[in-house]
Amino acid sequence: ITVFRRVGAYFEEYLSQMSRVNKSFSDLSFARSSSDGSFGTDEGLFEQPEQLASSKTVVEKIVRRISLQMRDQQQAWQESPEGRRMLEFRSNLPAYKEKEAILSAISKNQVIIISGETGCGKTTQIPQFILESEIESVHGAACNIICTQPRRISAMSVSERVAFERGEKLGESVGYRVRLEGMKGRDTHLLFCTTGILLRRLLADRNLKGVTHVIVDEIHERGMNEDFLLIILKDLLPHRPKLKLILMSATLDAELFSLYFNGAPIVNIPGLTHPVRTLFLENILEMTGYRLTPCNQVDDYGQERSWKMNKQAPRKRKSQIASAVEDAIRSADFKDYSLQTQESLSCWNPDCFGFNLIEYILCNICENERPGAVLVFMTGWDDISSLKEKLQAHAVLGDSKRVLLLACHGSMASSEQKLIFEEPEYGVRKIVLATNIAETSITINDVVFVLDCGKAKETSYDALNNTPCLLPTWISKASARQRRGRAGRVQPGECYHLYPRCVYDAFAEYQLPEILRTPLQSLCLQIKSLRLGSISDFLSRALQSPEILAVQNAVEYLKIIGALDENENLTILGRYLTMLPMEPKLGKMLILGAIFNCLDPILTVVAGLSVRDPFLTPLDKKDLAEAAKSQFSGAYSDHLALVRAYEGWKDAEVDLGGYDYCWKNFLSFQSMKAIDALRREFIGLLTDIGLVDSNTTSYNTWSYDVNLIRGIICYGLYPGICSVVHNEKSFALKTMEDGQVLLYLNSVNARETQIPYPWLVFNEKIKVNSVFLRDSTAVSDSMVLLFGGNLSKGDADNHLKMLGGYLEFFMEPTVVDMYQSIRRELD
Ligand code: CDP
Ligand code: MG
Numbered sequence: 001i002t003v004f005r006r007v008g009a010y011f012e013e014y015l016s017q018m019s020r021v022n023k024s025f026s027d028l029s030f031a032r033s034s035s036d037g038s039f040g041t042d043e044g045l046f047e048q049p050e051q052l053a054s055s056k057t058v059v060e061k062i063v064r065r066i067s068l069q070m071r072d073q074q075q076a077w078q079e080s081p082e083g084r085r086m087l088e089f090r091s092n093l094p095a096y097k098e099k100e101a102i103l104s105a106i107s108k109n110q111v112i113i114i115s116g117e118t119g120c121g122k123t124t125q126i127p128q129f130i131l132e133s134e135i136e137s138v139h140g141a142a143c144n145i146i147c148t149q150p151r152r153i154s155a156m157s158v159s160e161r162v163a164f165e166r167g168e169k170l171g172e173s174v175g176y177r178v179r180l181e182g183m184k185g186r187d188t189h190l191l192f193c194t195t196g197i198l199l200r201r202l203l204a205d206r207n208l209k210g211v212t213h214v215i216v217d218e219i220h221e222r223g224m225n226e227d228f229l230l231i232i233l234k235d236l237l238p239h240r241p242k243l244k245l246i247l248m249s250a251t252l253d254a255e256l257f258s259l260y261f262n263g264a265p266i267v268n269i270p271g272l273t274h275p276v277r278t279l280f281l282e283n284i285l286e287m288t289g290y291r292l293t294p295c296n297q298v299d300d301y302g303q304e305r306s307w308k309m310n311k312q313a314p315r316k317r318k319s320q321i322a323s324a325v326e327d328a329i330r331s332a333d334f335k336d337y338s339l340q341t342q343e344s345l346s347c348w349n350p351d352c353f354g355f356n357l358i359e360y361i362l363c364n365i366c367e368n369e370r371p372g373a374v375l376v377f378m379t380g381w382d383d384i385s386s387l388k389e390k391l392q393a394h395a396v397l398g399d400s401k402r403v404l405l406l407a408c409h410g411s412m413a414s415s416e417q418k419l420i421f422e423e424p425e426y427g428v429r430k431i432v433l434a435t436n437i438a439e440t441s442i443t444i445n446d447v448v449f450v451l452d453c454g455k456a457k458e459t460s461y462d463a464l465n466n467t468p469c470l471l472p473t474w475i476s477k478a479s480a481r482q483r484r485g486r487a488g489r490v491q492p493g494e495c496y497h498l499y500p501r502c503v504y505d506a507f508a509e510y511q512l513p514e515i516l517r518t519p520l521q522s523l524c525l526q527i528k529s530l531r532l533g534s535i536s537d538f539l540s541r542a543l544q545s546p547e548i549l550a551v552q553n554a555v556e557y558l559k560i561i562g563a564l565d566e567n568e569n570l571t572i573l574g575r576y577l578t579m580l581p582m583e584p585k586l587g588k589m590l591i592l593g594a595i596f597n598c599l600d601p602i603l604t605v606v607a608g609l610s611v612r613d614p615f616l617t618p619l620d621k622k623d624l625a626e627a628a629k630s631q632f633s634g635a636y637s638d639h640l641a642l643v644r645a646y647e648g649w650k651d652a653e654v655d656l657g658g659y660d661y662c663w664k665n666f667l668s669f670q671s672m673k674a675i676d677a678l679r680r681e682f683i684g685l686l687t688d689i690g691l692v693d694s695n696t697t698s699y700n701t702w703s704y705d706v707n708l709i710r711g712i713i714c715y716g717l718y719p720g721i722c723s724v725v726h727n728e729k730s731f732a733l734k735t736m737e738d739g740q741v742l743l744y745l746n747s748v749n750a751r752e753t754q755i756p757y758p759w760l761v762f763n764e765k766i767k768v769n770s771v772f773l774r775d776s777t778a779v780s781d782s783m784v785l786l787f788g789g790n791l792s793k794g795d796a797d798n799h800l801k802m803l804g805g806y807l808e809f810f811m812e813p814t815v816v817d818m819y820q821s822i823r824r825e826l827d
Contacts, residue, residue, distance in 0.1 A: 092271060111247070128190070173190060220478070276450075366429050376445070378434070405431050452480060457472050516546055525574065562574070585720070608646070615642075628665045635706060717762060
């Protein structure tokens with residue numbers, strides 16, 4: 001029989017003992033499943049009993065024995081004082097009261113949907129209920145539960161919490177797996193992972209063999225990966241009748257999902273939240289002693305403020321209050337108190353507060369309010385860091401003996417994470433600045449006060465112009481409710497919405513799902529690699545299908561870069577790209593870097609594009625930071641600047657890890673570390689797919705041919721290309737679709753006055769007000785000609801036609817000849 005290693009630590013031991021006493025066991029052979037141990041399965045055991053007919057009882061006995069051991073361990077824990085306290089805590093969670101109902105619904109249905117307020121215990125309790133009931137059951141812990149989380153930070157923090165609740169170490173019965181990290185042992189039956197990890201597993205194992213339960217958490221967020229996963233699971237369910245699917249949502253729009261899964265039952269966990277006093281901007285300002293009243297008569301737009309300030313006996317710190325209020329009013333540009341339409345939102349902008357109002361409210365809470373943590377929802381990471389700086393300089397809020405000021409973001413270190421969840425020392429006020437990540441996926445227990453700026457950075461996609469945008473947008477009513485709910489977790493709370501009620505009224509009910517607002521290239525590639533049929537057919541089965549134009553753009557892009565052929569089939573390049581879990585353009589660079597054997601710099605470029613910008617620009621030291629970055633320039637390339645910075649760091653690393661080097665050069669130490677880790681991961685991936693020889697120690701044939709590297713960058717980034725048009729003093733940039741475009745100021749090319757190349761290839765263009773390019777590299781005509789577009793397929797004429805728009809003036813016969821002869825050789 002084939003025994004897979006996931007069965008448990010005791011399994012092999014047990015069998016080898018058995019084989020010593022009983023000869024009939026001696027020819028058992030052991031095979032190990034997936035070598036990285038990430039997703040071992042109990043396939044043989046639970047999926048194909050007929051193959052195991054003779055040994056089934058043995059196997060059952062062993063499984064039973066393991067689960068008895070688990071059960072004894074749990075019992076011992078639950079009888080210990082901490083265990084008892086934990087059980088008491090758990091049994092007070094609203095989800096606990098629904099335990100029986102949930103388990104019975106799961107046993108009777110293949111799909112169920114569970115909705116319940118954030119913090120009611122969905123994520124931590126429900127997977128545990130299943131695990132516990134399986135351990136109790138006659139079959140033993142014959143379960144393999146996978147619970148997906150949209151973000152790595154929640155997968156990690158939740159698994160740690162669940163292991164803690166069970167009195168275990170992480171990696172025993174509960175584990176996690178996210179990109180680059182994981183903790184999973186032989187006895188792990190409950191795995192928290194990111195949705196991306198599960199999708200990658202599907203690539204290798206379409207039927208999810210051995211998995212008994214899939215729990216998809218936070219489905220209300222409607223992330224692209226989750227929507228994608230749901231289509232696949234929906235198709236898979238009829239083929240795996242024993243597989244259970246549990247969808248969990250924090251909001252009550254569960255009907256949509258129920259309809260999608262043929263009327264799957266919804267179990268609602270009634271909330272146990274405390275009342276939250278809700279204050280909108282008008283109420284907040286009133287509190288300060290000032291009252292705002294809407295003007296009856298509105299003058300011309302911009303002439304007269306629509307709000308009038310009634311100065312009524314300000315109580316204290318007059319100047320401070322006044323500046324906060326004035327700031328608020330300065331930005332209040334909307335005309336009518338009762339504006340109801342979405343358009344009205346655009347003229348009201350809390351970003352203009354200059355943070356004074358937030359500072360005022362926080363200070364007021366710290367000085368006058370009861371104990372309790374404060375959670376501030378900000379628009380994006382840049383706001384958070386500048387607000388944090390401002391608050392640190394404040395007399396009260398910056399006093400670390402009284403205030404614990406923390407920022408919460410997706411990629412923070414675990415030690416930082418811990419502080420966010422822990423209760424601070426007595427008398428210290430915890431203030432957490434967060435993005436919408438703290439809305440649902442992580443729960444900070446002791447929050448009593450919430451400040452909500454009303455906006456979040458949202459990627460959106462303009463299919464018509466084929467341009468992704470990252471803009472601060474208004475949140476939905478559902479999000480605002482979520483944010484408010486965070487204040488009422490442990491006791492009655494307070495929520496300060498930093499916008500007027502009328503703006504709230506105009507919010508959309510729910511946020512648009514991601515699949516409808518982001519480019520679909522990677523998704524399309526994944527659909528192809530999972531052999532899910534025609535892209536448009538497949539996507540038409542989504543909960544909400546994306547626009548046809550968006551799908552067409554994505555398919556077109558994949559054709560241009562050579563990942564799909566004319567008939568939408570994966571090309572060889574495409575197949576390689578699906579094996580690399582990254583954007584196609586990054587995968588292309590790695591592949592070509594490996595082929596040309598100049599991987600070292602390319603690994604750095606690709607890793608650098610996958611992490612948070614390693615070049616830091618603190619607001620108050622912008623000039624110094626830019627000067628530091630310009631030391632690495634000289635090649636007219638942000639990508640090559642990064643390569644230089646990284647190599648400098650590597651040289652300095654012997655010296656205390658190169659921390660000083662990062663500090664001096666305004667480089668993020670974390671990002672450098674992350675780049676290092678990613679480089680290793682990429683080498684592993686390339687070795688796995690056979691592009692790098694595992695015995696090689698050097699990935700470079702040439703020591704650094706800068707032009708070749710430029711060419712490879714061009715190969716990856718094309719068709720992200722713009723032409724450089726020089727005028728007397730400087731240059732302008734143009735793309736075919738957008739006309740004039742601009743560079744982000746932190747680009748090394750933005751500091752140049754001339755660029756001695758006709759083209760820039762860029763990593764990303766984003767529409768903010770104008771279209772901005774991020775991370776660019778200058779390239780020559782011949783590089784575009786040779787590396788732009790599709791090298792692997794298609795005839796030279798087509799390729800030239802495609803490039804024609806850019807190379808019109810460049811179609812000299814000699815070049816065309818040269819090109820064609822090279823093509824012939826390549827073919
Ligand atoms: O998933 P849902 O929002 O329904 O709640 P949860 O994440 O399962 O959390 C249930 C409860 O466990 C929370 O209310 C917290 O009190 C507690 N918890 C915790 O103390 N520490 C964590 N890291 C996660 C949850
Ligand atoms: Mg949850």
